[in-house]
Amino acid sequence: MDLPAGIRNFTYAQDMAIFRTRWQWMMLVVFILALFCAPLLLNNYWLGIANLIGISIIAATGLNILIGYCGQLSLGHAGFIAVGAYAYAIMVSRFEWPFLAAMIFAGVVAGLTGLLFGIPSVRVKGFYLAISTIAAHFIIIWVINQWSSLTGGYNGMGVPVANLFGVSFAGQKNQFYLIFAITVLVIFAAKNIARTRLGRAFVAVRDNDLAAEVMGINLFRYKLLAFFIGCFLAGIAGSLMANWIGYLNAENFTLNESILYIGMIIIGGLGTTLGPILGVVFIRLLQEGVNSISPLVEGWIPALPSGFTAGLGPMVFGLVIVLFLILEPRGLAHRWNLFKASYRLWPFSY
Amino acid sequence: MSELLQYIITGITVGMVYSLIALSFVLIWKSSGVANLALGQMVLVFSWFTYGMLVQAGLPLWLGLGLVVLFSLGMGWLIERAALRPLIAQPILSLIAVTLGMAFFIEGLVSFIWPRSVAALPRIFPEDVIHIGTAVVSQEYLWAAGISLLLFAVLSFYFKYSRMGIAMRATADDQLAVQACGVPVTRIFSRSWMFAAVLAAVGGVLMASIGGITHGLVETGLKSFSVVILGGLNSFLGAILAGPIIGLAENVGGGYLTPLTWPGVKEVIPFIIIVIVMFVKPYGLFGEERIERI
């Protein structure tokens, strides 16, 4: 469809390829190489931001599978990230598990928690599900705060530095490689989930679950599977977050954070692999931008009300979500595709 | 035993406050099928506006509250016109997400105009407590309960007998058919948002007069979602009955479970109820179960 001029698909394998031409492969390799050179250029602060973006991409990709592909609205993503973070921290600090095992364990625990709160999705959808996931969020945070023998309660708990094959992931630079290696893997996996039977079943459930059931898709199984995969990735993101921040406190995982994630995938583009990446980068950089520009604006115009800087961030974020929903519901990913198409066809775009 | 009476009375009166907020939710759902997740933030902005009128501008009570009603009507109209109308006939996910976006926006607006986090409204209701047997209840809660019941009655009659109310119900049932009959659907949406905003404002004033204005009002708004889930999304009767049930569960349950479990169990009881209701009776006590066709 959108192949470069002169290229045709002659085999099924060619038709299915994610990267069809050698040029596309080269661009990918160059991009990943450039990405992994970033630590040479960025200082620790921007590396920290980059790491946060990487972690958020993993979580948002999980949420995208759940919401974007399978259509199951979840407002409790921060809660599931918290489950992953704490499961990881407990395993590493109290039971001294190795990093990889603890991370996968954290993913599984978060996934199972997601399964539990996802069971109502078999009977209800839309708003009902949204509320039951909000309930999940509050119950999870309450349990974390009260189960202080495991989690440290309100005081929180420290997380030992991760070690893998003798490399310590304390500094931002080392973490960058770890986080982005996992992020690339996750994106690749998500792309492939979307192309298989699983992903197509998800899309069928999203578009019309009754019709999907009639076609022979086991709703119970696929909805719960979507919850499991989505929350598994939240758990992985949580364990990386635990390592990144070094000290866990249930206050770090707020309902607003969940809404932020939903905003990210809406802005990026629901149901696309590229969407969560673009959305996360956009929102995190927007936060940085608003954060540094609002005190400046306040300095230039002293007549502004004193709540200006406090109010600007949430207002801009809310406005961006509303505007995207109204003006570009398919998100940045769609814009990107339009851009690519016009670039490819230029200057004969008719 | 004396505690039990106290728990029950507190539970019912506090629950009636939840009901009031829940009514606002049901009103919008019933007429336009939109789930308003910005409800808590609307309550917050209206109670701050009340503060602005009564305390900052120093207006007399009747004028201040009158302006609050006008402001809420305007705000309801604006929200519907600016954010919801362009999304008519979009999937439910977009409708929910747009209210989340609004929620953020309103929260920003509040900290923009009222950067203080805590404020007290002047006392509207008398301070003396009323004794019922061994239990006590303060008049604020009784007033709140009375006002909820009154509004419930008004809304029920309106939806049952008034032309507009019937049109609203019909719209919720089938937008296309109603449009074909010549009912002005957009006007119905905008009316229902305006009324719902007034309800949220009344709830905001009552809650703020009980406990002051804080960001906590937003989360009390969240609690009222458990009321609508339990009562059924499209039933005023459900909202008015489920409120006290949730209040009772919180207070009686909290009262007797706290010594047995962890402290603070009272705060999560409404959410545990939500999860249980989802498993057992997902459309609530009085909600209408929609039969879907392909």
Added chain:
Amino acid sequence: MGATGKLKKISLVLASLLIMVTPLLVSGCGQAEASLKVGLSIPFTGPAAEKGRPMGDGVLDCIKYINEELGGVEGIPIEVVWRDTQYDSARAANFVNEFMDKGCLFFTTCASKEMAASMEIANRNDFPGFTVFSSPVCIHPPEHIYAQMPDYGDSWAAFAKYYMENIWEGTGKPRMALHLLNNPTGSGASDAAKALADELGIEIVATEEHAATTLSEIESLSRIKAANPDVLFISSTPQPTSIILKNARELGITPGVTVGCGHASFTQALIDLSGSAAEGVYGVFPTVNWGDDVEAMEKMTEYCLEYHPDDYGNMDYITCWAEGLIIAEILRLAVEHVGVDNIDQLTPQIVEEYGFKMLDNFDPGGLHGPVSYSAGDNRMAKAVRVFQVNGGAMVPQTGWVDAPAILYEDFDWFGQ
């Protein structure tokens, strides 16, 4: 077509915003002049802005005063690298990286939550810092993080000590009930009670928790009433405390039972919110009030009225003005150690060893208790004053009383 046109415009504006901002952030501050760099994390916006804003104003005004009127520290200006955390843990943690990148000598945070998020990165790098408001986890076990003000546990300890010495007249052990907010503000007080109640001779008969969103605490107070306490201690923020006070009045718990409040709630807002129910309530607070006759008051009032008149009357502004004075004192001690000509030798480690740890009875303009370092206790100021609400005003009952040090790390339940 109209919709896409609008979208294009919007995205253009946003993109240009980002492009404008990025170089500003990257460039940072790169003057060649000698200066003493300090990193400040301030929750200037976000959910805690109502506290963070006056806090930021206070410390920045104070540094401005030190640089402009006192000529900096020993003639060297203090250079502030301040960042807005939006009360977001992830951001707060990452700013520590930035402070170290920029060559700051130490850093400060405002809230205990921010320090809890930042301290791991700082401790890993031996990078010292202090937090204005703190919770026990920040400084127990003591590493490179210090606390400017007494924490919520200290509030409890100071009140309990005062109660035992001045109010309790009965025989045997007084029965105390705790009503705690469900976060570190509450848990700090309960940890302190757990550690010290026996030693002070107090029996804890009931512990209740409430949420910041509470509408009624009749239910929990009924249980407290059933436990028949002599004294009730509330560690919370103003709004929930006012609900508890009002409900306690309705249930007839007060008058009769002595009520004490932790410093997180004991502000003017509490009296505004609870009205007559606040009468007779005791509370502790670690700073002086506006208009009190202390050394730093004149300059502070002058700067506050000139630059941030909105903040006048705000207690957090005072606290952070004191923070600014302490920052200057730490730097002064460190500069004194290496000599004014060798300030390029200053490292975070030297500042900690010869700045933080040399603090000895430094008086922050009388704004709060004296600041000292003693080994094993990373609290800088340890003193609070006890007040009682009388006729709608807070009337001090004591001078500065030290809260006893609690060595939480010695208890095996701490951090468990």
